[in-house]
Amino acid sequence: MDIRTGKRLSDIKLIWKGSGGSYVEGPHIYNRNGWYYLLTAEGGTAYGHMVAIARSKNIWGPYESNPKNPILTNRMSYASLQGTGHADMIQANDSSWWLVHLAFRPAIDGIHFIGRETCLTPMRWHNDWPIVNDSGQAVILNKTIPSNYKPSTIKPFSTTVNTNFDTSFSMEWVYLRNPDSSNYDIHLRKGWLALRGNAFHLNDIDNPTCILRRQQHFNFTATTTIDFSPNTSNEEAGMTLLMDNRFHYDFYVTQSGQNTVLELRYTLDSLEHVYKSIPLPKGNVTLIVKGDKRNYQFYYQLPYGKLVFVGTLNTRFLGTEVSGGYNGVMIGLYATGKGISATAPAFFDEFTYVPSN
Missing domain, CATH: 2.60.120.200 (Jelly Rolls)
Known part of the structure; x- marks a missing residue:
C-alpha cells in the first residue's frame, strides 16, 4: 500500500479465515521467536466478543489456529466486564506482557449504556502461545498500576x-x-x-x-x-x-x-x-x-x-x-x-x- 495515497499496490490475498467466530476484524500481526502471529477480533462487539490468534513461520501462511482459541472472551459468564475484544499485545519495560483490549460494563439486567472502555489484562507465553490471565477472561482487579507504568499526565478515573x-x-x-x-x-x-x-x-x-x-x-x-x-x-x-x-x-x-x-x-x-x-x-x-x-x-x-x-x-x-x-x-x-x-x-x-x- 502506498502510505501517502492509501492506494493498494498488490493483490489481496486471504491468509486466515479466523477461528470460526463471526465478524472477523481488527487484525494485528506480530513477529516473535521466529513466528508470525495474527491476532483478530471475532464474534461482534456485544456479549459474544472475543480475541483469537493464529501463527505461522511465513507471514503469508499457512496459519495454525491456536487450539485454545479464543484466548480472551467473557461470553457466557457473569463477569463484571463483557464484550472483551479488539486487542493488542504489548510488552512493558520490565519485560512483562499485557493484552490491551476493549470491554464494557453492564449496569442492570444485562443492559449497558456506558461505552466500550480500554482494559489491561496480564498475559504470558507458553510453548510460543499467549496465555491471557491464566483463565482467558478479563476481570476488574481494582489494582494500582505500578508507578513506573503510569504517565505523569494521566488523570485519575474519579476526576471531576x-x-x-x-x-x-x-x-x-x-x-x-x-x-x-x-x-x-x-x-x-x-x-x-x-x-x-x-x-x-x-x-x-x-x-x-x-x-x-x-x-x-x-x-x-x-x-x-x-x-x-x-x-x-x-x-x-x-x-x-x-x-x-x-x-x-x-x-x-x-x-x-x-x-x-x-x-x-x-x-x-x-x-x-x-x-x-x-x-x-x-x-x-x-x-x-x-x-x-x-x-x-x-x-x-x-x-x-x-x-x-x-x-x-x-x-x-x-x-x-x-x-x-x-x-x-x-x-x-x-x-x-x-x-x-x-x-x-x-x-x-x-x-x-x-x-x-
Missing part, C-alpha cells in the same frame, strides 16, 4: 471535570458530525459558551449545534447554568443525554405561548413525549442531572432558590440492547431552531461532571 468555557474546549468534548464553528462562541460573553441553534435537531442525521462528552461512570452529577431567552416555540437549548438521533433525553429551556418554560422530554425511536413542562422566570437557571445504574434524575435551581426535582427517566432505554447499534451515552449541551435558524443564542456558564460512588 469542570469546563469553564473561557479559552477552548478540552479533548474530552466532541461534536456531532461536521460542526458549523460559527454556532459555537466563547468570546461573545466572557466565561460563557454561546450556542446558536441551527435548523437541525438532535433527531436529525446532520450537524445540530451540540457539544458532548462521554458518560464514564454509572454514578455522576452533571451541572450547567443556562441563560436563554427564546423568541419562538421552535427555539430550545439545554442539556441532553444522547445515545443516538433516535434515543435521547433532553432537558431544555424553550417558549410555550408567551411563557419561558423548562421541559423534560424523552425520544425513544418513534415515541417522543414531553414528560414535564415548568414555567420559568426570565434569567439564569441551573440544570442538574444525577445518574446511577438504574435512573437519571433531573433537577433545576433558580438563583438563590431551592433545588427542585423535575422527574426520573430510566437508563435502560438508552442502553445498546434497547436502542441498537451504538455504544455509550454522551452528555452535553445543545441548541436548536427546529427547522429554522434560532434568532437568540443560548449562553452556558461552565459544565461540571462529578463522578461518585
